[in-house]
Amino acid sequence: MIASLFDLTLCLLILAAAGAAVFGRAAFMAVVFFIVYGILIAIAWLRLGAIDVALAEAAIGAGLTGVLLLAALARITRRIDAPEPSTGPDRTTLATALASLVIASAIAFAFLTLPEPQGLQERVAENLADAGAENPVTAVLLNFRGWDTLLESIVLLAALLGIWTLARDEAWGGRAGPRHVTRPGGVLAQFGRVLPPIGLLVGIYLVWAGSKQPGGAFQGGTVLAAVWIVTIMAGLMQAPRVADRALRAALVIGPVIFLALAVAGVVAGAFLVFPPVHAGWLILAVEAVLTLSIAVTLAMLVFGPPEEEEKP
Amino acid sequence: MIAPSASLLYGLCGAALIGLGLYGFVVHRRLIRRVLAFNVIGSGIFLLFGASSYRDPAAGADPVPQAMIITGIVVALSATALALALIVAYARLAQSGALPEDAAPGADDEDRP
Amino acid sequence: MSDLFTIVMTASGLVFFAAGTLGLIRFPDTHSRLHALTKADNLGLGLIALGLAVQVPGLADLFKLVLIWALAILAAGATAQLVARIAAPADLGEEPQSPPDETGDGETRRT
Amino acid sequence: MSSWYLLLATGLLLTIGGALWRVWRGPDQADRMMAAQLVGTGGVATILLLAAATGEWAMLDVALVLALLAALAAIAFVKSVRGAGHGDPEDEAQNDAARADEAPR
Amino acid sequence: MTSSALPPALAxxxxxxxxxxxxxxxxxxxxxxxxIALATVIATVAGILTLLVIIAGDGAFTLAIGGWEAPLGIQLRADGLAAGFIATTALVMGAILAIAGKPFGSGAQERRSAYTFWPLALLLWGALNAIFLSGDLFNLYVGLELLTLVAVALVGIEGKRETLAAALRYMMFALMGSLLYLLGAALLYAAHGTLDIALLATRVGNAPGDIVAAAAITAGLAAKTALFPFHAWLPPAHSGAPAPASAMLSGLVPKASFYILLRFWFEAAPDIAGTSVLMLLGGLGAFAMIYGSLLALHQDRLKLIIAYSTVAQLGYLFFVFPLAGGESAAQPWAAGAWSGAVFHALSHAMAKASMFLCAGLIIEAIGHDRLPGMKGIVRALPMTVFAFALAAITLMGLPPSGGFTAKYLMMTASFAAGQPFWALMLILAGLLAAAYLYRPLALAFALPDEDAPAPKAVSRARQAAPLVLALAAILLGILSAGPFAFIQIGRPGAAVEGLE
Incomplete structure (x- = not known):
């Protein structure tokens, strides 16, 4: 009963935040509502028994996406201030609202009429012993559906390449993003010194714990990326040059090793196998390098393309 | 009355989020608002998916959809990052946060006051 | 006994959160709202964490609780100061830096 | 006990609702951002209570991540006020000199 | 099915x-x-040749990734259809990469576009191969997203205002398409506990969830394939990119989403297809065909003509749904219609890529692609114009090209099915293609203006690349019996008739 009350309240808050993010007049307000929305959704995942997803949502949805949006907004509004076209409730918006309502109702109907669930809980549990990870979600991510995860780690790189493509030609090779300046010894700089050790610890813990309990490469990698982002925003470090070989090696090392493992399976007449005997440490090793690549890639996604002209 | 189960509530919430996001995606012309709406739809779909895999709390949450959702969240983040970078780069050149066909007549010419 | 302690602590934690929110809603200007907020909700979080500290099964979880609270205080302290600098131009005799939120698109301006 | 935790968590959600109202009203960007910070702290507290209610103490990790990243958005915000998101938020008018050669084109 | 598991896994x-x-x-x-591109081509082609031999010899096979059978794991499915698309992709990519060495070569200093082009192009190839081999709807989603992000990046690689707008427009459509597809996949998993195509085939029925899922997946993929009315993003996106990128974007990328549609409607959910839905898809295709053709007629820039032609040509790919789906699936003509669509997809990939590469070479020679400036270009670029003409033959569907085989198969099916409307549309499509391709060809063969600046020379080796592609498209028609039999390997309910 009380649980339902909690769920109902949370759903209403989620809808309110999403509604404000969609309908809100000012773009900044919409972005703030979206950040809030991410926090609430992370809580919702806990109620759905999905702690791993909650971790990912807390780190990515509420954290990184918000930073990306705020940074983008600051850079766009600096350039444009022209009033944007009105989207008052004319006939098209009314039709859109109606169509959205119909589609949402159809989806809700489809959801309500779903047949008896036939999830894979049991099958995952049966094979968990051979999977090399006690956490079923990690077992699915790295082993049972490892090919998805491998491709996904490459999707991140594709996005980064896309972003780098947007650099101006003169700036190519230079440091990613603008150079952040802060007052030395100021609040931000102090904060940038205190946070990283803790964040580093938490990030590594999440990866390490991920094979037994909720956590894993993506969650840990996001935390590590966030730490790096804070350090750079606090002006304590500079973002690396996009032409830097070490940076590029760090970006690809995770996918490369994962791919190499996939090819090694050919010896056994298969593709992407973790032999049960070695699965435990292999998964941990793959996760470790993946975390490094994911952390570096995510941070570079936030920094953006190089902006300052490269000094010869 | 039967007490509404968590999965039912969150599933319907997900459906509603999809509808909300769809509306925003179509109606907004500023691209950054569309990216926001895209993310709302995405998380609505994930919520629906997650709720559907938790319909039998006794069996626990199905780990396979969870893994797919984590993958989906990362993919959505990649798409968002690229879209935002494109919008910023476009705004730099066009002084507009909307596509030409969506911009108000003359809005492109107005500079920052 | 420990349950009673938990109940008292968590309940007072909620009271502080409620007070913080009330301040956030009722106080007239940005600065006083900021003030009300950071103090009250961090205290609230601390009380709740303290209340739960007697319930956690392991030392690791206890450590996590402490870490969570420490992080929250650290983050709130830093961000409150930073935001205050932006939000309180009057004291410094500068022109306003944090604009009233008109960065928006004015999409409903004409309706 | 479980019901008690959930009841408290529901109460926390209501205070979060109050913060949402402030995000909506503004009027300054700073107001909105600080209200979002309250949602963050409230969310962390809610998660602690949920962990206690279900006995799934692994949920604490989520609270930990949320607390760790709560500051990220706020920093991105204070940075966004100056220099297209990379200027110094603590930079007052008198010490602009250091900024002169860093200023964005 | 094979004696040793090693060669298929290696391939x-x-x-x-x-x-x-x-x-x-x-x-x-x-x-x-x-x-690196050269090394990649060699390695991939080695794998493809092995695969072709295995499939031709031992038939289609599946490989459970990591040894985990569906529904727990992901199945790779290698059948004739997959191998056909993979082989065609390799041919097209090979030609494109061969020609891209000049515009995207690096000098002493690393340049932006020269840097990003190569990993993006190779990622595009990798994404396509992953899609063509995947037997799992969620894995297809990840592959599709990889493809989309790479394609968007390639559209914007010039970094000009118009190309960025085109990239953004494309991205908005593509994002929406991905979300719809994901929604459908989520609903299917929720209902059936698997996303494996072969398993879904036995489980998908006519429940509301299945219907909403099918609608969402179809709409999402249609948006990505630029089916009318989701076509608006395509022409500016495809024409704005540099020629090698355009060739990939127009020739290959839309085929991936079409391929998934084929897999979905004919293999994952064959029973769900109502006649009205299939008719709607075909009708939209017909509309796209007419609309794209008419707009192609009105363009004055070569790349825009080619891009609008893609809208038209993708349109009649969708005729396959009314002709081979639903109630027609069990009919003798279904195989012909299905094979016709596949032939069309493959020959269009080669011909369209060839055309964009030709356009790129013409731009290299005269500095732009405005039609009037192309007068007499045949003297400077004989091989290029010849390649363009051959590709045009395929697009018009004239014998003996692959395009002709495609049209012949689909028209035969159309008459056999008692739906002559589609045949009529196919004839119209050919006429319209002839009309919009006639103008550039006629100008290319015309006498050059006296005062026209002399075109820059383009090396013969580079002119050979589009020629090879155009010839391949023709060969696909001449040798159609072999490929026809090959793509049937592993097709559920494969039938033999259609080519006699």
Whole structure:
């Protein structure tokens, strides 16, 4: 009963935040509502028994996406201030609202009429012993559906390449993003010194714990990326040059090793196998390098393309 | 009355989020608002998916959809990052946060006051 | 006994959160709202964490609780100061830096 | 006990609702951002209570991540006020000199 | 099915990983793009040849990734259809990469576009191969997203205002398409506990969830394939990119989403298809065909003509749904219609890529692609114009090209099915294609203006690349019996009739 009350309240808050993010007049307000929305959704995942997803949502949805949006907004509004076209409730918006309502109702109907669930809980549990990870979600991510995860780690790189493509030609090779300046010894700089050790610890813990309990490469990698982002925003470090070989090696090392493992399976007449005997440490090793690549890639996604002209 | 189960509530919430996001995606012309709406739809779909895999709390949450959702969240983040970078780069050149066909007549010419 | 302690602590934690929110809603200007907020909700979080500290099964979880609270205080302290600098131009005799939120698109301006 | 935790968590959600109202009203960007910070702290507290209610103490990790990243958005915000998101938020008018050669084109 | 498990696994591993390895290597080294591309082509083609031999000899096979059978794991499915698309992709990519060495070669200093082009192009290839081999709807989603992000990046690679707008427009459509597809996949998993195509085939019925899922997946993929009314993004996106990128974007990328549609409607959910839905898809295709053709007629820039032609040509791919789906699926003509669509997809990939590469060479020679400036270009670029003309023959559907085989198969099916409307549309499509392609061809063969600046020379080796593609499209028609039999391998309910 009380649980339902909690769920109902949370759903209403989620809808309110999403509604404000969609309908809100000012773009900044919409972005703030979206950040809030991410926090609430992370809580919702806990109620759905999905702690791993909650971790990912807390780190990515509420954290990184918000930073990306705020940074983008600051850079766009600096350039444009022209009033944007009105989207008052004319006939098209009314039709859109109606169509959205119909589609949402159809989806809700489809959801309500779903047949008896036939999830894979049991099958995952049966094979968990051979999977090399006690956490079923990690077992699915790295082993049972490892090919998805491998491709996904490459999707991140594709996005980064896309972003780098947007650099101006003169700036190519230079440091990613603008150079952040802060007052030395100021609040931000102090904060940038205190946070990283803790964040580093938490990030590594999440990866390490991920094979037994909720956590894993993506969650840990996001935390590590966030730490790096804070350090750079606090002006304590500079973002690396996009032409830097070490940076590029760090970006690809995770996918490369994962791919190499996939090819090694050919010896056994298969593709992407973790032999049960070695699965435990292999998964941990793959996760470790993946975390490094994911952390570096995510941070570079936030920094953006190089902006300052490269000094010869 | 039967007490509404968590999965039912969150599933319907997900459906509603999809509808909300769809509306925003179509109606907004500023691209950054569309990216926001895209993310709302995405998380609505994930919520629906997650709720559907938790319909039998006794069996626990199905780990396979969870893994797919984590993958989906990362993919959505990649798409968002690229879209935002494109919008910023476009705004730099066009002084507009909307596509030409969506911009108000003359809005492109107005500079920052 | 420990349950009673938990109940008292968590309940007072909620009271502080409620007070913080009330301040956030009722106080007239940005600065006083900021003030009300950071103090009250961090205290609230601390009380709740303290209340739960007697319930956690392991030392690791206890450590996590402490870490969570420490992080929250650290983050709130830093961000409150930073935001205050932006939000309180009057004291410094500068022109306003944090604009009233008109960065928006004015999409409903004409309706 | 479980019901008690959930009841408290529901109460926390209501205070979060109050913060949402402030995000909506503004009027300054700073107001909105600080209200979002309250949602963050409230969310962390809610998660602690949920962990206690279900006995799934692994949920604490989520609270930990949320607390760790709560500051990220706020920093991105204070940075966004100056220099297209990379200027110094603590930079007052008198010490602009250091900024002169860093200023964005 | 095969005596040893090693060769099939090796073939698939090469096909799946070589382009990805190449992309990652190119991302690190920066200035070695062309060399890495060459190595990638060699490795991938070796894998593909092995695969073709295995499939032709032993038939289609599946490989459970990691040894985990569906529904727990992901199945790779290598059948005639997959191998056909993979082989065609390799041919097209090979030609494109061969020609891209000049515009995207690096000098002493690493340049932006010269750096990003190579990893992006190789990632595009890797994504396509992953899609063509995947037997799992969620894995297809990840592959599709990889493809989309790479394609968007390639559209914007010039970094000009118009191309960025085109990239953004494309991205908005593509994002929406992905979300719809994901929604459908989520609903299917929720209902059936699997996303494996073969397993879904036995489980998908007519429940509301299945219907909403099918609608969402179809709409999402249609948006990505630029089916009318989701076509608006395509022409500016395809025409704005540099020629090698355009060739990939127009020739290959839309085929991936069409391929998934084929897999979905004919293999994952064959029973769900109502006649009205299939008619709607075909009708939209017919509309796209007419609309795209008419707009192509009105363009004055070569690349825009080619891009609008893509809208038209993709349109009649969708005729396959009314002709071979639903109630027609069990009919003798279904195989012909299905094979016709596949032939069309493959020959269009080669011909369209060839045309964009030709356009690129013409731009290199005269500095722009405005039609009037092309007068008499045949003297400067004889091989290019010849390639363009051959590609045009395929697009018009004239014998003996692959396009002709495609049209012949589909028209036969159309009459056999008692739906002559589609045949009529196909004839109209050919006439319209002839009309919009006639103008550039006529100008190319005309006498050059006296005062026209002399075109720059383009090396014969580079002119050979589009020619090879155009010839391949013709050969596909001449030798159609072999490919026809090959793509049937492993097709559920494969039938023999259609080509007699």
């Amino acid at each position: 698939l591993a090469l096909i799946l990983t070589a382009p990805l390895f190449g992309a990652l290597a190119a991302m690190v080294t920066g200035r070695r793009g062309p060399a």
